[in-house]
Amino acid sequence: MKARTDRFGRTELPERQQRALQRAIRIEWATIGFLAVAITAVGLVMGGSQAMKAAWIEDLLSLAPPFAFLLAVRLVNKTPTRKYPYGFHRSVGVAHLVAGVALFAMGGFLIYDSVSGLLMAEHPPIGTVVIFGQQLWLGWLMMGVMALTIPLPIWFGKVKMQLAEELHDKVLYADADMNKADWMTAAGSIVGVAGIGLGLWWADSAAALFISVSILWDGVKNMKAAITDLMDTRATTFDDGKPHPDAAEIDDYLRGLPWVAEAGSRVRDQGHVFHVESFVVPRHGMHPTMQQLLDARDGCIDLDWKIQDIVLVPIDELPEEVGGAGADHQSERNR
Structure with missing residues (x-):
């Protein structure tokens, strides 16, 4: 396809x-x-x-x-x-x-x-x-x-x-x-x-x-x-009442792919729409093909019209900012 x-x-x-x-x-x-x-x-x-x-x-x-x-x-x-x-x-x-x-x-x-x-x-x-x-x-x-x-x-x-x-x-x-x-x-x-x-x-x-x-x-x-x-704070709902659920939905979708072990996303509010950077950790021994990455991207875009575009970044470990190792410690330190 x-x-x-x-x-x-x-x-x-x-x-x-x-x-x-x-x-x-x-x-x-x-x-x-x-x-x-x-x-x-x-x-x-x-x-x-x-x-x-x-x-x-x-x-x-x-x-x-x-x-x-x-x-x-x-x-x-x-x-x-x-x-x-x-x-x-x-x-x-x-x-x-x-x-x-x-x-x-x-x-x-x-x-x-x-x-x-x-x-x-x-x-x-x-x-x-x-x-x-x-x-x-x-x-x-x-x-x-x-x-x-x-x-x-x-x-x-x-x-x-x-x-x-x-x-x-x-x-x-x-x-x-x-x-x-x-x-x-x-x-x-x-x-x-x-x-x-x-x-x-x-x-x-x-x-x-x-x-x-x-x-x-x-x-x-x-x-x-x-x-x-x-200032690119975490995307929120239209009334700034809570974090926008699109970020969690994207991560859940990516984690459900056969070749993905872990996923975390940064979502910035562009106005009506979002720009997303998703970091994905492939399963051990698996190397995603270009087609798999493109299909994953299109699947994320289909989740919600507000996801204007998305960048997928294969990586060996999630950054702290999107829930990687040490994130809990960093969160406690920032309180």
């Missing part, structure tokens, strides 16, 4: 993931459209409220993940070149880092701004407006606008979370997390404005501080995840 050498370094996604990707693109454009309306509406009614200001800035920052995702997906399917031999899937990780830094920086600024308001005991003024000849407290408009911005982010976040898992897309996951922050921010703003109406001057700054801490925490989480992925 001829080995499928065209599978090495493949860049295309399977049909199911392609459909998911197209849906994700549509959802992200819909998110941008919604945010454009929300940013305009909140900007028109925010007045001097710190909570509304924080919510408005948070909506502006919410544009970063969708734009980062849309830019990344334009690059991921480009064919690998001599300059970029691993392809362009890692543009997803770069976009993830950019979104995380933006969230972290603005979260820090807003915390400073909110704490300053509390320490200086600022009393944010909320005036009145005349609508159809009737005088109306602006706070009612603020709370009404923020209430209208709650339902769609809840739906967007739910859909994006499902698509992020389907595509193993951490930018999409970060965006889903951001949508959760969006509706929580809107709810916090309503509480802050209502507090002003009840005479609690500090409620507005306190709500702004709550929103700011949420933004900062989103930034910290996403920066940490993006940086560790770019």
Whole structure:
């Protein structure tokens, strides 16, 4: 049987993931459209409220993940070149880092701004407006606008979370997390404005501080995840919750081959897909042929679409990093 050498370094996604990707693109454009309306509406009614200001800035920052995702997906399917031999899937990780830094920086600024308001005991003024000849407290408009911005982010976040898992897309996951922050921010703003109406001057700054801490925490989480992925940490699930099971499945498959005594793999996350280096120790007296190595490689690729390509390295002893002799001792020493 001829080995499928065209599978090495493949860049295309399977049909199911392609459909998911197209849906994700549509959802992200819909998110941008919604945010454009929300940013305009909140900007028109925010007045001097710190909570509304924080919510408005948070909506502006919410544009970063969708734009980062849309830019990344334009690059991921480009064919690998001599300059970029691993392809362009890692543009997803770069976009993830950019979104995380933006969230972290603005979260820090807003915390400073909110704490300053509390320490200086600022009393944010909320005036009145005349609508159809009737005088109306602006706070009612603020709370009404923020209430209208709650339902769609809840739906967007739910859909994006499902698509992020389907595509193993951490930018999409970060965006889903951001949508959760969006509706929580809107709810916090309503509480802050209502507090002003009840005479609690500090409620507005306190709500702004709550929103700011949420933004900062989103930034910290996403920066940490993006940086560790770019540093070739062990591949994890899309939510960084646990090591990705593909590594164990590859090792189990290789150990099941007649000529393999032991196997261990290093798996790096390239974005949507993985690059794998598998070390195999042949059984005593057995020397794998080229065809056996190619068949083993193709078998590993067939385990999961995320295994973009794999390098098999016959070796006499497994390195410690993939479970070789001395690995337990090294693990204890690193604790």
